Amino acid sequence: MPAPDTRTPTAQEDLALLCRAAEHAGEIALQFFRRDPKTWEKPGAGPVTEADYAVNSYLAETLQAARPGYGWLSEETPDNTERLDRDTVFIIDPIDGTRSFLQGSGSWAHSLAVAHRGQVIAGAVHMPERGFTFTATLGGGAWLNGAPLTASPRAALDGATLLANKFSLASKYWPHGLPPVRRHYRPSLAYRLGLVAEGRFDAMLVFRDTWEWDIAAGSLIATEAGARVSDRHGHALRFNTEHPVSSGLIAGGPAIHGALMHQLG
Known part of the structure; x- marks a missing residue:
């Protein structure tokens, strides 16, 4: 039997994991999109739907199984202090833009990140209804569906x-x-x-x-x-x-x- 792989994953490997998970999360969310999902109000935090919980359950199971040494912070998981003892954590919003999701608009996203010692090293923002995936690794540039991204070079505030x-x-x-x-x-x-x-x-x-x-x-x-x-x-x-x-x-x-x-x- 081969020895277990104890090597620390690279940021690129973590990003690949995030992208695979985000793509499947999108498939789950779209099963509820524009289909009147069950909805609850979180006190002081707005609506949450059964789609949020379904995506969160999938991501928690999949990502933590793949990286059992990482901590976990997600909007839809009760927080605890265990993550503070981990050098590396997942930081997850199962559906960012839940109101947009409920309104039938495409402006909602799965936001998945890995942070190491307080700094994000890999991130993916996947928008299933629009077919967009923004990605980045620390020091590796930013991309949209594989094309490089560059922020605005504008200098003048007037009209920005x-x-x-x-x-x-x-x-x-x-x-x-x-x-x-x-x-x-x-x-x-x-x-x-x-x-x-x-x-x-x-x-x-x-x-x-x-x-x-x-x-x-x-x-x-x-x-x-x-x-x-x-x-x-x-x-x-x-x-x-x-x-x-x-x-x-x-x-x-x-x-x-x-x-x-x-x-x-």
Whole structure:
């Protein structure tokens, strides 16, 4: 009998695992899509559907069986402190954009990431209804369906395109004046980060506290495409923290990111 493989997987191997799992997760989710799935309200967190739970169950079983030494953090799994003792963890949002899923829109995604000692090293954002898969590994670039991604090189804030909800442009947030941008919106945070990585939008931001599972994969994809990604205060992101939230999120080409931070004071 051959000896068990005790070698530490590479980021590329982890990404391949994430992509295989995300593709099958999409097949599961599509069985419920536009078919009136059972839905519940999570207090203070919005809706969750039987599709979210089915995808989470599949991913938890498949990914943890493949990497039994990794910790686990998922929106749909009760959290515990065991993951804090692991150097490497999965950070998973089974369906990012559940409201979009329920509305029959295609702007929802499976967000799957692997973080090592607080830094994401592999990430996949898969959008089954649209046929998109954004991927990245640390130091390996960012890709959309195998094509390389480059974030927007735009330098001028005036007229830049910004993915944000309408409340983000309230004057109370901008002591140096409202940024002269053109606002757009997509419901999935993971998708917004992918769109910034793709260069289709110059930047995105969110001011509310943001769960790690919403942004882990997408933040790596945007960074590897050349965007700068930080919390709303300009601080670098860390993952697998005891309270797994970021103080908001700002992502964009380096010049636009800097200009937004200036406007924020």
